[in-house]
Amino acid sequence: MNMVIKDYLPSYKEEVLALFRMNVPDYFDQSEEAGLINYLDHEVESYFVVLIDDKLVGSGGINSEWEDGASVIAWDMIHPKYQGKGIGMQLLQHRISLLEQLDPVPLIRVRTSQHTFGFYEKGGFVLQEVIPDYWAPGFDLYDMIYGS
Numbered sequence: 001m002n003m004v005i006k007d008y009l010p011s012y013k014e015e016v017l018a019l020f021r022m023n024v025p026d027y028f029d030q031s032e033e034a035g036l037i038n039y040l041d042h043e044v045e046s047y048f049v050v051l052i053d054d055k056l057v058g059s060g061g062i063n064s065e066w067e068d069g070a071s072v073i074a075w076d077m078i079h080p081k082y083q084g085k086g087i088g089m090q091l092l093q094h095r096i097s098l099l100e101q102l103d104p105v106p107l108i109r110v111r112t113s114q115h116t117f118g119f120y121e122k123g124g125f126v127l128q129e130v131i132p133d134y135w136a137p138g139f140d141l142y143d144m145i146y147g148s
Helices: 010-022 030-043 087-100 117-122
Strands: 003-007 046-052 055-065 070-078 108-112 125-136 139-146
Touching: 003 087, 010 030, 010 046, 010 055, 010 070, 030 070, 030 125, 046 070, 046 087, 055 087, 070 087, 087 117, 108 117, 117 125, 117 139
Parallel strands: 070 108
Antiparallel strands: 003 046, 046 055, 055 070, 108 139, 125 139
């Protein structure tokens, strides 16, 4: 198994959208797809794809949040057949490592849901706030900070 983390290119867009759809309704609400399309078309700062043997099996990004200067872990998803194999954690650690090389190291935030906050806790994030039904009905916002 040959795993590579590469920079996102627009040519990956349809594969990333297919990945998103594979994760509905377990991790995302279908209504969030429009936000992902907007993100991929207009808001990507640093976005990455995970390829295993040239097959796209994961993606996730980093964006800046201007209000508090935080760097935000954004739009993480892993192909359902590859979940639980450590791929998501490798992708998360890849981005954290990139951010830790900056001077000064920024505050690192993730805004996720109750369906994945446990994954981020294992990755070193600490829960700050919960807002019910934030993303969609039944999808609460879990605002988390790295290392706090």
